[in-house]
Structure formats: C-alpha cells, structure tokens
Amino acid sequence: MIPHWLLIELSQLDGITFDTQEVDFSSRAQKSEEYLAINPKGVVPTLVIHNDDGSSSSYTESAAIALLLAARHPQANLAPHNVQSPQYAKYIETMIYLANTVLPAMRDWFYASSDSQSSSESTIKTIKQMATRRIGAAWDLLDKQLQDQPYLVENVVGGEWQPTAADFLVVVLARWSRNFDEPAVKWNNLDGLIRRMTSRGSWVALKANQELEDAEWPQ
Numbered sequence: 001m002i003p004h005w006l007l008i009e010l011s012q013l014d015g016i017t018f019d020t021q022e023v024d025f026s027s028r029a030q031k032s033e034e035y036l037a038i039n040p041k042g043v044v045p046t047l048v049i050h051n052d053d054g055s056s057s058s059y060t061e062s063a064a065i066a067l068l069l070a071a072r073h074p075q076a077n078l079a080p081h082n083v084q085s086p087q088y089a090k091y092i093e094t095m096i097y098l099a100n101t102v103l104p105a106m107r108d109w110f111y112a113s114s115d116s117q118s119s120s121e122s123t124i125k126t127i128k129q130m131a132t133r134r135i136g137a138a139w140d141l142l143d144k145q146l147q148d149q150p151y152l153v154e155n156v157v158g159g160e161w162q163p164t165a166a167d168f169l170v171v172v173l174a175r176w177s178r179n180f181d182e183p184a185v186k187w188n189n190l191d192g193l194i195r196r197m198t199s200r201g202s203w204v205a206l207k208a209n210q211e212l213e214d215a216e217w218p219q
C-alpha cells in the first residue's frame with residue numbers, strides 16, 4: 001500500500017507513470033519461482049524500476065521503497081531537501097523507527113500463528129500481546145512527536161508544511177490497526193494526521209484502485 005500511495009502521489013505531482021500487479025496470496029503467488037526472482041523474500045511489496053538502458057531493477061522493503069521514491073523525486077517534497085539539516089535527520093530517524101519497530105510488530109500481530117508455526121492459542125496470544133504493547137508505545141511516541149505540528153517532521157516548502165514519506169507510512173500502519181482494541185485513531189494527534197492525510201486526492205485514488213473493503217476508514 002505504501003509504494004502504491006506514493007506512486008499515485010508522484011504521478012499527480014511529478015507526472016511519473018507506473019502500473020501495479022496484484023500478487024495473489026490465495027495461490028501463494030508470492031512464493032512462486034517467477035516472483036522470487038524479483039523478491040527472494042517472498043513478500044510484498046516489490047518495486048520494479050525500468051531503467052533508461054532497457055534493463056530493470058527490483059527493490060524490496062516497504063520503508064526503503066518509500067525512501068527511494070522520495071529521494072528520486074525531490075520535486076514532490078516528500079523529504080526535507082537539505083540532507084545536512086536536523087529536519088532531515090529527524091525524517092530518517094522516524095522512517096527507521098517505523099521500519100524497525102512498528103512494521104515488525106505489525107507483522108508479529110498479523111502473522112503470529114504462521115511465523116511462529118505454532119497452533120498453541122497461548123503462544124499466539126502472547127505474541128499478539130507483545131506486539132500490541134509495542135505498537136501502543138509507538139503510538140504514544142508518535143502522538144507526542146505530532147504535538148503542535150501538523151506532520152511528523154518539519155518540512156516547510158514556500159512557507160507551508162508538507163508531509164514527508166513518514167506521514168504516508170504511518171497512516172498505512174495506522175490503518176492496519178483499525179480493528180485492534182486500541183486503534184491508532186484513539187490517539188488525538190495521530191487521528192488529526194490520519195484525517196489530514198486521508199483527505200488527499202491520492203488517498204481517494206488509492207482506495208478506489210485497491211477496492212478497499214473498509215472504504216470508510218477513518219470513520
């Protein structure tokens with residue numbers, strides 16, 4: 001979802017073209033020989049970039065793809081421009097925090113049974129509890145980071161705050177928590193960010209493209 005959303009954003013602002021290909025989990029297409037050739041981890045997402053010389057390169061890891069897209073298209077202002085600035089450092093720190101802490105905890109929550117290869121209800125419950133605790137602690141921290149500012153990282157262009165790739169990524173992660181006992185929208189500042197980000201035209205296009213079953217999130 002994160003590469004797709006950013007690509008829609010870039011195609012609107014920067015005129016880049018892309019297409020998407022669904023990976024059918026029900027037939028385990030993510031583990032097929034053909035797919036493993038472009039992503040040996042056997043997971044989504046994969047970004048394939050067609051190079052000027054006719055070759056193509058594939059890239060994996062959702063947060064890395066987000067960083068890459070932001071860096072390759074500076075006109076879209078998805079990252080602070082000055083790599084020497086404290087704002088850029090905060091941006092990288094936030095992206096790594098989301099990738100290192102929140103994403104793996106989400107993976108643990110959703111894949112508690114298959115990744116642990118356990119059918120023990122108590123094992124699965126413990127994994128989910130640990131993941132939930134980590135995710136809640138992350139929402140606390142990110143909510144504080146949003147105190148008195150509209151986006152996670154100061155990225156002011158022409159006098160106006162612009163969202164960075166970190167804001168797009170956190171909203172995707174927040175959506176995954178929508179059916180948790182404590183969804184991210186329960187944190188006020190995060191809720192504000194989610195509403196700001198999901199009012200973008202690119203989110204509306206993403207929802208239509210992905211035919212999201214819960215098109216009404218956030219309620």
Ligand SMILES: N[C@@H](CCC(=O)N[C@@H](CS)C(=O)NCC(=O)O)C(=O)O
Pocket residue numbers: 025030042043044045060061062063103107
């Ligand atoms: N660290 C990877 C994790 C990717 C991941 O776990 N993707 C899930 C979907 S959200 C997946 O492909 N699951 C299918 C599987 O594990 O077989 C990333 O951030 O790109």
